[in-house]
Amino acid sequence: MKFAYRFSGLLGTVYRRGNLSFTRDGSSLISPVGNRISVFDLKNNKCETFPLATRLNIVCVGLSPDGSLAILIDEEGAALLVSLVGKCVIHHFYFHKPVHSVSFSPDGKKFVITKDNVALMYHAPGKKREFNAFVLDKTYYGPYDETTCIDWTDDSKCFAVGSKDMSTWVFGAERWANLIYYSLGGHKDVIVACFFEENSLDLYTISQDAALCVWQCDTELDGLKPMPPKNAAREKDAAEDDEEFLEEPKGEEIHGKASPSEQETREKVKYSRVAKYFFNKEGDFNNLTCAAYHKETHLLVTGFASGIFHLHELPDFNLIHSLSISDQRIASVSINCTGDWIAFGCSGLGQLLVWEWQSESYVLKQQGHFNSMVSLAYSPDGQYIVTGGEDGKVKVWNTSSSFCFVTFTEHTSGVTAVTFTSNGYVILSASLDGTVRAFDLHRYRNFRTFTSPRPSQFSCLAVDSSGEIVSAGSQDSFEIFIWSMQSGRLLDVLSGHEGPISSLAFNPMKCVLASASWDKTVKLWDMLDSWRTKETFILNSDVLVVAFRPDGKELAVAALNGQITFWDHESAVQTGSIEGRHDLQMGRKELDKITAKQSAKGKSFTTLCYSADGQSILAGGLSKFVCIYNVKEQILMKKFEISCNFSLDAMEEYLDRRKMTEFGSMALIDGGAGDEDGVAIPLPGVKRGDMSYRHFKPEIRVTCLRFSPTGRSWAATTTEGLLIYSLDSGLIFDPFELDIDVTPSNIRKTLHQKEYTMAIVMAFKLNEKKLIQEVIEAVPSDEVDVVCSSLPDLYVEKVLEFLASAFEISCHLEFYLIWAHKLLMLHGQKLKTRSVKLLPVIQFLQKSIQRHFEDVSKLCEWNIYNIKYALAISQQRGMKRLAEEPSEDEEDLDSDSDYLMQEVHKNNSSS
Structure with a gap:
């Protein structure tokens, strides 16, 4: 068994917060997902999440004009310079303060970041050989409050910066004689966005109160005059004076506070406001949250807190569209280079949309689970993954494209368990709403609903290998319900447990059901012998989860005391045990009064899964670690750290003294003020955060683990989403029985x-x-x-x-x-x-062949229909033979048939 599993994908999370960015060719979209970035290839319908990660959630992304580099900046101002070609980190940098926005100049030589009330311009990395990739060029002072947005002119000579003090500042990227800085007012709220017109210094500014100001400049871009060279002695004195007061001796400071003389004022660039427009004409006080502008088509897109977006044509402010995405706040808007596709991100729902505004159709529409995922299951061929969440939705994901292609919303409460039947075309889900539902993947419908005589909250689910017997465990009545898939009738109710049912598992080879309960017992039920209790295993602690080995000869049980025990269920003998409490390595929460080491003593594994060959077992719980054990040797083989995101709670190993004051933890102080970045004080016993607070920190945890039937990957539902780890043997030299002559x-x-x-x-x-x-x-x-x-x-x-x-x-x-x-x-x-050992390989082969079969069959059907249509057209033409020249209709039919045949040949050659 190999253990070279590496992070290969993130499903279920398509957008968290930060700005969306289209790549240079306009066919791919880069979206921040927590502390990682995902690239959505919109033309090939694929998604890829980069294996690199920041320490905290990403708040802004800056792309270089050539599309090879990106700057990722997290909540505390730590930046990563990333190669989008090699998908690796090139350089680390720390800005010491939270950064609001970052933008490269169109020529790619400089980039500007805004933090606090200053704008910092750096030399772009990669243009020169530098020991430090980020070299400060100039520091621009002007705004009195925090800066919010940046935009460059097309020739990279100037840039504009918006601020929370309701002003917009235009700065020269170089020392221009007639434009060093210029301040624009006229707004009554925070500046959300500012945009230069194409090849011009004319400017549009947009504020949060949904007001647009149009500014006209009396100077063209070619009219900017270079600053005359200064005396060398004066330059030296000025440099010495600057070094005394600057924290960073490199870079030049430009202050926008001094009042120029009357002669300088006459020569300098001037702006005049020529128009002011308002978006909310009906008096609806709706905050404008984001905006994007396409300079070539003069298209302005604005998003609002109510989920509405507007499309306007500037400078005349003609309304093109006004549509609603949802009732949640639109957090980010971006337009691709051709101006055809518009991307919207809603952080409240975790929703990502790409809209083609001319045809009024969706290019991409993806949304993860609103709350955290709870359970997952692989299809028998490993091609699909189904997930269930606390939002009551059941989603099916394609492992090849990483996209969700169907969502079932019939449940009215949280989904607790999901599974596939053995044929792979039926999905079963159990929910706290008291129903177990069966969904058909052919017609995408709920064709069976299983209920109990008395309303019960179902906490677990299992289906036998034939797909005919469905069982669900109740957490309030302590009973197990058995239904027939064929008829939908309730066959029997198994009682005997004295506590909530925590887990169910069917033996893959026999019709035997194992049930685990909080009453410290595991019971085996024989489905063929009147559903009688076959055996009862008594443990020392509450049982949380059970799992059968793929060959059905061994049963693994995880209990509340952190132990994993292995049983031979035929002879009712315990064959081994693993003490996993110390391997779980629980992190310390911000409000914990005890250390992480002490906290881990009360934790346990909440999910188990055997590998495809049955030699290893995966275990996870309320921790950022997933452990993989060798079953035979009963030793820890490897630990996987599923997240390094410190924006989540329970990540710290030790107490951070910087977060402690004489009055206690800073989290306690910030929490009462209801600040957006504060940490809410949770109520006793609340695990998922108190939703009545304005903000809470989600806790890192692993809720479900499953191995792929192919044995090449495993998946985990976590607080961050659905993480996929797969074998990546391409970078590893792993010979097999190598001889000296084998070259x-x-x-x-x-x-x-x-x-x-x-x-x-x-x-x-x-x-x-x-x-x-x-x-x-x-x-x-x-x-x-x-x-x-x-x-x-x-x-x-x-x-x-x-x-x-x-x-x-x-x-x-x-x-x-x-x-x-x-x-x-x-x-x-x-x-x-050797069927048991070879089963993962055969299933891997079946998955690959099945995917090609689906693609080729669709293409063949399309070709058959087109050929039939072309033949029908030619027959119709033959029946209308005329002595004269063919009519215009016949010429059209000929051209149609020729075109269809060309399309068929093109598709066949491309496939």
């Missing part, structure tokens, strides 16, 4: 001599994926049968595993299908003896 040159030499079987064996010994692909693809298709029959049994499994991974990226579908068919036909009987 790439010898492998190619053997291949050239047409000893294909020997070359394949040598390639797998070296275990380099590209070399294996080269060797297998060099085998002629008519030789595949002979090579497969002569392969040693040990390498058949390895070839199948390679074929499954190659299907995902290769275009040689028929060639690899021939390989898979021959291997399974020739070695099928031998593979049956």
Whole structure:
């Protein structure tokens, strides 16, 4: 079993807070998701989350004009310089204060950040070889209050900065004689956005009270005059004076406070307000929260706190659209480079929308669970994941694209458990609303609803391997309910537990149900023998979760005392135990009076999952760590840290003395004021935060763990979302039975001599994926049968595993299908003896083939319908033969049929 699992994706969270940004080509969208960023490829319908992370939640993202670099800044002002090409961190920097916005100049040579009431201009990294990637160029003073927004002119000569003091300042990026700074007023509320007109110094300013001011400048961009050179002696004196008062000796300071002389005033740039418009004409006091402007099409998009957005054409302020997304505040707006797509982010709902305003259609519409996720389940082929949340929604995610493609909202309360049936086309979910619902993935509908005679809150769910028996445990009546999937009737009610039912699990090989309860017992029920109790295991503490091994021969039980015990349920004998309390490593909350070490003594694992081969077990709970144990040796193999985001609670290992005052924790002081960044004081026993407070810090926890049936990945539902960890063996040299003669040159030499079987064996010994692909693809298709029959049994499994991974990226579908068919036909009987061990590999192969089957079948159906349509058109034309020239209608029919046939050929060639 390999343990090289690495973070590979984040599902269920599409937007948290911060600004949205389109890439340079306009086809991808970058969205901050907590302390990570996700890139949504809108043309290929895929999502990717970068493996890098900041220490706290990201509040602003700045993209370089060439699209290769990005600056990510978190809540405390710590910045990461990130390569979007290599997906790695290049440089760390700390601005010492919270940063409100960051923006690169259009020429890519400078970038400006705003913090407090100053604007700092830095040399852009990558243009020169510097020891420090962020070199300060100038510091601009002017506003009296915090700065809020930035915008550059098209030639990068000037930039504008908005402020909370209701003023907008225009600064020169260089020392211009007629424009060093200029202050604009005219607003009665905080400046939300400011935008320069295309190739002009004309300016639009927008305030929070939904007012737009249009400012006209009397000078063109070409009219800016360079500052005459100063005397060298004066420059030296000025530099010495600056060094005495500046904290950072580098960089020049520009103050916007001094009053210029009368002669200088005549020569300088002047602005005049030519118009002022109001968005809320009906007197609706609705705060404007964000805005974006596309200079080429003169399109202004504004978002409001009520979820409404407006599209206007400037400078005439003509209303194009006025639509509503939801009743939540729109936190961010962005327009792509062509001006066709508009992205909206709602932090309250965690919602991300991309709207094509000309056709009035959605390009992307994604939303995670409103509250935290509680449970998850993989489909039998590992292609889909279903999640249930406290918001009562059941969502199904595609693991290839990371998108949610269907949401079921029939439940009226929180969903506690979800699972797939064995055929993979039915989803079952249990909820606190007293129902268990079955959903059909063919028609996307709720076709069965299972209820109990008396209303009960269902806390757990299980379905047997045949998919015919559904069971759910109640947390208030201490009973287990059994239904028939076929008829929907209640078959029996199993009673015997004296506490809430915490977990249910069916044996994969036999019709035996294991139930765990807070009454410190685990009961086994025989479904074929009148649902009688077969066995009862008594433990020392409340039982929280049970799980069967994939072969059904072992049962794992996690209890409240932090122990994981293993049982042979046939003989009712305990075969081993793991003391996992210290491995859980609980973090310290901000308001805890005890240390994290002491706090961990009362914690336990709340979710268990066997690996696909049954050799290891995953365990997680109220902690940022997920532990993987070897079942046979009963030792900890590896710990995965699922989050390093200190914006979540229970992340600290030790008490931070900087957050302590003589009156106690700073969290206690800030919490009473209702500040947005304060920490609310939770009520006793409240785990998820008191919703009556304006703000609360969510606690890091792992609610559910599941291994993929393919064995290549595992998933965890956490406070941050649905995290996927998968095997990434591309960067690891992991040879298998390597000999001194096995080298790439010898492998190619053997291949050239047409000893294909020997070359394949040598390639797998070296275990380099590209070399294996080269060797297998060099085998002629008519030789595949002979090579497969002569392969040693040990390498058949390895070839199948390679074929499954190659299907995902290769275009040689028929060639690899021939390989898979021959291997399974020739070695099928031998593979049956190791079916349990080989099951993950076979399921991985099935998942890859199934995905290609769905794609190709859609394309073939589309081609068949188009060919039939083209044939019908040609027959219609033949029936209307005329002696004269064909009419205009017939020419149109000819052109239509030719066009359709060209499309068919194009699709076939692209596939």
